[in-house]
Amino acid sequence: MDKPLMNAAAERAVLSGVCSYGAESYLEIEDLVETETFVLEENQLIFKCLEKVLSTQDEIDIASILSAANELSLGDTLNNKKSMDHLRAVYNFPIKLQNVKQHAIKIRKLQIGRVIQAKATSIHNEISKINGDETVSEIIGVAENPIFELSSSLGSSESIKPTFLGESVEEYLLHLEENPSSIMGVPSGYPRYDAAIGGGFRRKCVDLVAARPKVGKSMFGDNVGLHIAGELEIPVLMLDTEMSLEDHLNRVLANLSGVEINEISTGKYSQDATKKERVYAAAEHLKGMPYKYVSIAGSPFEQTLSIMRRWILQEVGFDENGRTNNCLIIYDYLKLMSADSLSNLQEFQALGFQITSLHNFCVEYDCPCLSFVQLNRDGITRESTDVVSGSDRLIWLCTSFSIFKNKSDEEIAEDGPEVGNKKLVPIVARHGPALEDGDYINMSMSGSIAQIAENVTRNELKKGGSKQKDDGFIVNEDDDDNEEIPFETAD
Numbered sequence: 265m266d267k268p269l270m271n272a273a274a275e276r277a278v279l280s281g282v283c284s285y286g287a288e289s290y291l292e293i294e295d296l297v298e299t300e301t302f303v304l305e306e307n308q309l310i311f312k313c314l315e316k317v318l319s320t321q322d323e324i325d326i327a328s329i330l331s332a333a334n335e336l337s338l339g340d341t342l343n344n345k346k347s348m349d350h351l352r353a354v355y356n357f358p359i360k361l362q363n364v365k366q367h368a369i370k371i372r373k374l375q376i377g378r379v380i381q382a383k384a385t386s387i388h389n390e391i392s393k394i395n396g397d398e399t400v401s402e403i404i405g406v407a408e409n410p411i412f413e414l415s416s417s418l419g420s421s422e423s424i425k426p427t428f429l430g431e432s433v434e435e436y437l438l439h440l441e442e443n444p445s446s447i448m449g450v451p452s453g454y455p456r457y458d459a460a461i462g463g464g465f466r467r468k469c470v471d472l473v474a475a476r477p478k479v480g481k482s483m484f485g486d487n488v489g490l491h492i493a494g495e496l497e498i499p500v501l502m503l504d505t506e507m508s509l510e511d512h513l514n515r516v517l518a519n520l521s522g523v524e525i526n527e528i529s530t531g532k533y534s535q536d537a538t539k540k541e542r543v544y545a546a547a548e549h550l551k552g553m554p555y556k557y558v559s560i561a562g563s564p565f566e567q568t569l570s571i572m573r574r575w576i577l578q579e580v581g582f583d584e585n586g587r588t589n590n591c592l593i594i595y596d597y598l599k600l601m602s603a604d605s606l607s608n609l610q611e612f613q614a615l616g617f618q619i620t621s622l623h624n625f626c627v628e629y630d631c632p633c634l635s636f637v638q639l640n641r642d643g644i645t646r647e648s649t650d651v652v653s654g655s656d657r658l659i660w661l662c663t664s665f666s667i668f669k670n671k672s673d674e675e676i677a678e679d680g681p682e683v684g685n686k687k688l689v690p691i692v693a694r695h696g697p698a699l700e701d702g703d704y705i706n707m708s709m710s711g712s713i714a715q716i717a718e719n720v721t722r723n724e725l726k727k728g729g730s731k732q733k734d735d736g737f738i739v740n741e742d743d744d745d746n747e748e749i750p751f752e753t754a755d
Contacts, residue, residue, distance in 0.1 A: 283314070296368045301368075312336060380411075450464050591631050685708060
């Protein structure tokens with residue numbers, strides 16, 4: 265067996281520093297060391313006693329250490345000649361206050377090394393159990409997940425330290441001045457939606473869109489992905505739980521070419537030279553996009569997190585300051601992946617676990633996520649936060665919650681069919697105003713070519729009216745900049 269990674273002299277120096285300088289020294293290193301940071305059993309015992317003493321007083325002496333040992337039921341362990349000689353040697357070891365922390369850092373690093381050794385042994389044991397029925401991703405995950413979990417826990421533990429709120433405010437202002445932006449997050453391609461949720465898809469955030477089956481949430485996701493990857497050239501990862509790669513290709517090529525999905529999926533486009541040219545032009549455009557797709561149907565959620573992590577590390581990368589480059593993860597959609605997902609959990613608990621994991625991932629890797637979820641039947645007629653299974657947990661952790669749904673016949677008649685057959689309703693948003701009760705964004709979906717366009721809101725129609733120009737654009741007459749918003753008629 266390999267000798268444990270340790271430095272007896274550094275351990276003694278740290279303990280001596282706490283003995284000599286009490287709370288003044290301990291407060292400098294308490295976020296670095298714990299009982300397990302020390303290897304020698306005698307040092308672990310002394311550290312426990314020192315922590316006990318410092319919970320009630322600021323200074324240390326041998327009598328207080330012995331008293332603490334008795335209170336911790338460790339008196340018998342310490343009360344022998346060998347242990348007392350070791351305690352006195354530690355207590356009398358010369359150390360300067362300014363040197364204590366560097367020794368604490370050293371033994372902390374050695375502790376991390378020991379943990380990695382243990383992880384490596386565990387990985388070796390688990391790898392020995394594989395039988396060849398596993399996927400390559402599952403096999404890689406055996407080695408990858410424990411290491412990334414360790415990295416995450418170490419990173420978070422090192423960053424959790426109170427600081428003065430205004431300590432780096434000037435640096436923050438300088439960063440804002442040197443990096444001006446008209447929008448806080450990655451723009452979706454739908455300006456009214458971006459404004460309602462607080463400026464696009466923000467880092468460290470999960471924006472949630474709920475819809476009934478077959479309404480078009482996947483098509484909505486692809487439209488967002490094509491805008492961000494195709495127009496802005498920002499990497500997008502599409503994680504899909506239902507549709508195949510071919511389904512996505514048919515839709516995306518239809519969206520980019522204007523040739524109907526059915527003609528593409530059946531190959532009929534090739535019988536028309538103009539359509540064939542448009543489809544191949546769309547294909548060439550698609551090949552240059554940083555738009556990645558992966559089917560996660562039936563995959564354990566932990567495996568999905570591994571896929572996301574590898575994409576960030578290998579495809580997205582980091583800037584010169586170590587910050588994740590701009591990107592977007594699209595998760596379509598939150599649901600139970602298999603019967604095993606239940607494993608003594610209710611559906612709302614499983615969904616809560618998923619969005620908690622997504623949220624934590626986005627915080628850790630400083631990236632945004634657009635995710636979808638199914639509306640329950642109440643969502644057909646109501647528009648509120650309680651129309652989703654497990655709504656409490658989902659709403660707690662998402663940054664914005666919106667509903668995408670079909671417009672009723674009455675709404676189409678009132679608004680006019682030219683402004684759209686769907687509606688997008690931002691219900692709540694942490695960083696934005698959402699929309700007023702009863703208001704919604706009119707959306708025009710042309711399902712045959714997989715295009716969804718944003719039009720005026722219901723309240724904009726009421727306040728200022730709208731008109732349709734000859735070129736097929738809906739214009740809000742009150743808009744000062746006369747912004748043009750394209751629309752497609754419903755199928």
